[in-house]
């Protein structure tokens with residue numbers, strides 16, 4: 001078990017709570033609290049550099065399994081999940097301390113704190129964002145036909161995709177990855193290092209977030225909803241999502257403000273080490289990102305009226 005600061009500071013902007021902590025795993029504590037207030041499992045909409053969707057308690061399970069990486073770790077992880085009482089603050093604190101990096105989302109889903117998660121991240125995604133229409137697209141010919149075609153210079157055009165909206169199947173882990181190959185409007189193919197900064201700069205621009213929300217609407221239909229805005233949801237932000245200073249001063253902040261206002265609560269992971277690790281602007285720090293995000297919360301919700309610890 002590694003030492004972990006499980007402190008959560010709550011900022012009240014009018015009736016809305018913004019929960020702030022250093023280590024992203026501590027989100028589990030804030031989310032358990034929000035779940036109690038909401039009375040139902042919530043949807044998570046998370047903005048993060050990394051996808052943070054490892055299975056829950058892998059590190060713990062492997063440790064209890066004598067550091068062996070065979071499948072037996074799952075037994076210990078399952079037992080650990082079963083021991084968490086989400087209304088008991090001490091049980092939650094102890095669970096948070098047993099979580100490794102990137103395990104909090106799946107833990108919250110396993111614990112029925114979250115109903116499902118929608119992830120916007122900059123790091124490469126697992127293959128989790130394929131619509132049924134994309135999967136059904138006519139498969140390429142078998143290998144021998146493909147070789148013969150290739151020798152004869154025959155290229156078979158790919159079947160065009162039907163227009164959107166597409167349909168999605170609810171993934172078994174209830175985690176949806178929203179497509180984020182590049183900035184909205186980029187025509188480069190493939191995307192290059194030149195794309196990196198303009199892509200990062202678009203992080204909370206309306207054009208960018210609306211693009212993610214369109215996909216979110218298509219995906220959330222698999223849960224029987226039309227939009228996250230008709231469900232209680234948590235807007236979760238890991239500050240390492242911001243890689244440039246420009247990203248924190250969007251020209252069009254309306255979609256970001258709509259997400260803040262519509263959320264049951266906002267959670268923010270400061271993660272100063274990861275901000276430094278993935279930043280493009282060499283002097284970007286977590287403190288600066290937090291200050292800017294707080295100003296956006298004020299712009300969306302009104303001034304901060306109260307601060308206390310959870």
Ligand SMILES: [Zn+2]
Nearest residue numbers: 182186191195
């Ligand atoms: Zn690009």
